Amino acid sequence: MSGLVVVGASYAGIQAALSARDSGYAERITVVADDHLLPYQRPPLSKDFLLDKVTQDNLVLRDDAFFKLKQIDLILETRVHAIDRHARKLSINGNTVLDFDKLFIGTGSHARRLALPGSNLDGVCYLRSIRDAADLKERLRHAAEIVVIGGGFIGLEVAASASKLGKKVTVIESAPRLLERSVSPLVSQFLLDLHTRHNVDVRLNDTVAGIEGQNGRAAFVTTQGGACLRADLVLVGIGGVANDQLARDAQLNCTNGIVVDDHGMTDDPGIFAAGDCANHYNAYAGDWLRLESVQNAQDQAKAAGLAIAGKTGPYDSVPRFWSDQYDAKLQTVGISRNFDRQSVRGSLESGQFSVFYYKQDRLCAVDSINRAGDQMAARRLIGSGISPSPEQAADLSFDFKSLLTTINAVGA
Amino acid sequence: MAQIRFIQPDGTENVVEIADSGTSVMLAAIRNGISGIDAECGGCLDCATCHVYVEEGASGLLAPPQPEELELLGSVAAPRKSNSRLSCQLKLPPSITSLIVHIPEAQS
Numbered sequence: 444m445s446g447l448v449v450v451g452a453s454y455a456g457i458q459a460a461l462s463a464r465d466s467g468y469a470e471r472i473t474v475v476a477d478d479h480l481l482p483y484q485r486p487p488l489s490k491d492f493l494l495d496k497v498t499q500d501n502l503v504l505r506d507d508a509f510f511k512l513k514q515i516d517l518i519l520e521t522r523v524h525a526i527d528r529h530a531r532k533l534s535i536n537g538n539t540v541l542d543f544d545k546l547f548i549g550t551g552s553h554a555r556r557l558a559l560p561g562s563n564l565d566g567v568c569y570l571r572s573i574r575d576a577a578d579l580k581e582r583l584r585h586a587a588e589i590v591v592i593g594g595g596f597i598g599l600e601v602a603a604s605a606s607k608l609g610k611k612v613t614v615i616e617s618a619p620r621l622l623e624r625s626v627s628p629l630v631s632q633f634l635l636d637l638h639t640r641h642n643v644d645v646r647l648n649d650t651v652a653g654i655e656g657q658n659g660r661a662a663f664v665t666t667q668g669g670a671c672l673r674a675d676l677v678l679v680g681i682g683g684v685a686n687d688q689l690a691r692d693a694q695l696n697c698t699n700g701i702v703v704d705d706h707g708m709t710d711d712p713g714i715f716a717a718g719d720c721a722n723h724y725n726a727y728a729g730d731w732l733r734l735e736s737v738q739n740a741q742d743q744a745k746a747a748g749l750a751i752a753g754k755t756g757p758y759d760s761v762p763r764f765w766s767d768q769y770d771a772k773l774q775t776v777g778i779s780r781n782f783d784r785q786s787v788r789g790s791l792e793s794g795q796f797s798v799f800y801y802k803q804d805r806l807c808a809v810d811s812i813n814r815a816g817d818q819m820a821a822r823r824l825i826g827s828g829i830s831p832s833p834e835q836a837a838d839l840s841f842d843f844k845s846l847l848t849t850i851n852a853v854g855a
Numbered sequence: 856m857a858q859i860r861f862i863q864p865d866g867t868e869n870v871v872e873i874a875d876s877g878t879s880v881m882l883a884a885i886r887n888g889i890s891g892i893d894a895e896c897g898g899c900l901d902c903a904t905c906h907v908y909v910e911e912g913a914s915g916l917l918a919p920p921q922p923e924e925l926e927l928l929g930s931v932a933a934p935r936k937s938n939s940r941l942s943c944q945l946k947l948p949p950s951i952t953s954l955i956v957h958i959p960e961a962q963s
Contacts, residue, residue, distance in 0.1 A: 465890070484897045501877050504897070506886035508871075513888050741895060765901040772923070774901060815923060819903060819930030 445542035446471030447751055448533060449549060450523050450689065452482045454740040455718030456549030457505055459707075462748020463547075464513050470544065472515045475535060477522040480573060481505060486737060488576040489600035490767055493583060494607060499573065526693035528711055545713050545751050548690055548701060549744065552683035552719035552735055557592065561654030566661035567677045570597055579678065583608060586676035590614075590664040592651050594621040596766050598680030599634065603768040605678075606641045613644040613672050615651055615664070625764060627779050629798055630810045633791055637771055646670065683735050685720045698722060700733040705757040707747025715751060717743035717758075727761055727807075727825070728778040738763045761825045770794070774818040777808030777825045786833035789814055797821070799836040806830035823847055857947045860955045861889045876949060880956060881905040881942035891958035898943035903927040904962040905942040910955035914938050917945060933959030 447463055449456045452474050460472050476482075483502040491497045510517045518535075525534045526546065533541045554569035556562070566586075568579050579601070583589070589605050591598045594616030605612045620631035621638075638645050649668040654661050654677060664672045685700035696702040696710040700722035703709055707717045718740035725732040739762060746758035766773045771794060782800035789796030797817035800808040806829070809821035820843035824831065827847070835841045857873045859880055871887045873880075884892040884905075893904035900923050909917065917940075920928065924944045928935055947954060 486897060486899055497877065500875065501882075504882075504885060505888075509886055509888040737897060738895060763901075765896065765899060767899065772900070813923075814926075815900065816926045816929055818901075819927065 445531070445544055446473065447545045447547065448472075448541055448543040449474040449547045450476075450533070451549035451551060451720075452476035452478055452505075452517065452519070453549045453551045453718055454482075454485070454737050455551070455716075455720075455744040456547065457482050458741045458744035459547045459549060459715065459717060459748045459751070460515050461513060462745045463751040464515065464748075466749050466752035466754050468748075468752035472513075473518060473541065474510075474515060475518045475521050475523055475533070475541070477520065478572075479520050481507070481517075481519075483573055486765075488573060489570055489597055490604055492573075492576050493580050493601070493604040495580075499577070502573065523689060526689060526714075528693050528695075528714070531713070543713075546715070547707075547744075547747060547751065548709075548714065548716040548720060549718050549740070550686035550689060550720045552685050554679065555682045555684050557651070557679045557681065559651060559653050561656055561661065562679075564654055564656040564661045565659055566675060567654060567679060569679055570601060571683075582676050583610065586610060588613075588673045589676045589678065590672050590674035591678045591680060592664070593680035593682070594618070594645065594647070595680055595682065596622065596625070596764070598678065599638070599768055600766060601678050601680065602638060602643050603641070606638075606643050607769070611644075612642075613646065613664075613674075614638065615646050615649055615666060617648070617650040619648050621645070621647070626773070626775060626810050627782070627785065627798060627800065629785065629787070629791075630773070630812070633812060634768065634771075634773070637769060641769055683719060685722070685733060687720050690716065690720075698731075703743075703747075705746065705759065706750040706755070707743055707758065708750060715747040717747045723758065725762065725778075726759065728780070732762070734762055736762070736764050761822060763822065771812050772815070773810065773812055774815065775808065775810045776818060776822050777806075779808035779810065782807060784833060786836040788817060788836055788839060797836075799831070799833065801830070801833060804830065806836075817843075820844065820847070857951055858953045859883055859947075860953070861891075862955065862957045863891060864958060864960050873947060876947060878946070879943050880907065880945040880947070880954070884942060889958075891962070892942060893962040894943060895963070896943075900924065900927060900941070900943070902963075903930045903941060904932075906931040906933060906959050906962060907940055907942045907945075908936055908957040908959065909938045909940050909945070910957070911938055913951070913954055914940075916948070916951055918948070920944060931959070932961040932963050
């Protein structure tokens with residue numbers, strides 16, 4: 444038997460392999476990855492790693508001992524070139540072939556490239572892999588003026604790190620507010636104030652026109668709004684694109700990523716996908732979503748691992764994100780899009796608050812800044828379909844646990 | 856070099872060595888495939904799923920929990936006890952060469 448082959452030693456790939464094994468999948472499991480390193484943690488790359496608070500060794504997430512214990516074969520520095528669905532074979536490294544019974548695709552996503560004059564100049568960087576992060580860290584050390592293109596999670600986290608390192612930082616965001624697709628206007632405004640207080644020059648409603656170089660290196664960023672900003676380092680954080688080419692070539696159903704059901708299954712019942720490269724129908728959003736988050740990668744891959752082992756446990760997690768910027772920990776749960784009412788718990792001035800969002804009296808999302816307890820409660824509330832009233836949410840003396848306990852007891 | 860003994864709810868034990876003082880107890884568990892520590896967020900204080908009970912007596916030798924950890928400890932799935940910690944925040948000072956931690960019944 445040729446067993447399960449996992450493409451990508453990503454959060455999703457490793458989780459799928461682990462879940463399949465722990466759920467009783469007894470056949471061979473092989474993880475093939477083009478990375479040169481053992482699986483590593485990615486969230487610290489834009490934060491503690493840039494700030495030298497953790498080393499590359501600290502980032503290792505799964506050691507040889509893990510693979511040995513779980514009887515999972517890991518093949519690094521190896522690229523999968525094609526999937527032959529009919530013959531159930533993968534071609535790797537040119538002419539080598541790997542058989543599979545079941546296949547899991549956890550190829551992640553890559554940074555969307557800037558396509559403007561000057562975008563190929565030296566000093567125009569992206570942040571995705573540990574290689575990118577090591578390169579960025581080295582360049583940051585020598586840079587004085589940094590322009591960040593894109594006010595999303597990666598852009599803002601790098602801006603915060605660079606600012607902490609004493610650099611002059613400008614963020615250019617084309618939308619009228621920061622993190623427009625992920626948080627509400629109130630939280631966007633809080634983050635704008637936070638960055639401004641740390642001397643980051645945030646320019647909303649403006650887009651980059653081009654990058655001008657000197658001696659082949661980035662030197663100035665010009666904007667449509669007429670600004671010309673000195674920059675000896677440009678970080679581009681304008682979103683991610685699914686790595687779904689392998690699946691497309693194999694004629695699996697792909698639309699903004701590999702289309703999967705709530706078991707991570709593609710339109711080929713023996714082939715699964717999860718994480719950044721997968722697009723699924725999300726009940727909380729009421730829409731198809733391709734989520735780029737550790738939580739989604741792990742939870743969706745868990746469901747796929749179960750299905751691979753012949754068990755069932757659909758992916759129905761409430762989407763979650765977190766981000767650390769300066770001393771602010773932002774955590775979000777649910778989808779706040781199209782909310783019609785909001786209720787604030789705590790105060791923006793204190794830097795510790797949560798915003799509860801309602802859609803037709805139903806709690807649909809909560810954003811928290813330095814209120815982890817609220818966030819943990821909110822995950823349970825939204826996951827259980829329980830809505831505290833906006834008045835309860837705003838009342839700091841109100842304990843959500845009582846609500847959860849009561850309703851759980853009634854439900855039981 | 857420090858040794859950590861992970862004790863499962865059913866009493867089975869695994870011993871893991873930490874070579875680097877920068878490595879948390881959570882990371883040591885995840886890297887070595889210890890069951891029962893989910894660590895969904897990877898140590899970013901986002902999830903409270905790497906809860907452990909530190910052997911009574913050892914707690915005093917470890918740095919006490921910071922407010923953020925305490926807040927998350929209020930949301931752990933298994934009962935919270937006086938020796939409850941989030942293992943992602945547990946790093947061993949050089950003076951500790953061995954530690955016993957008990958893994959709770961549930962993480963989420």
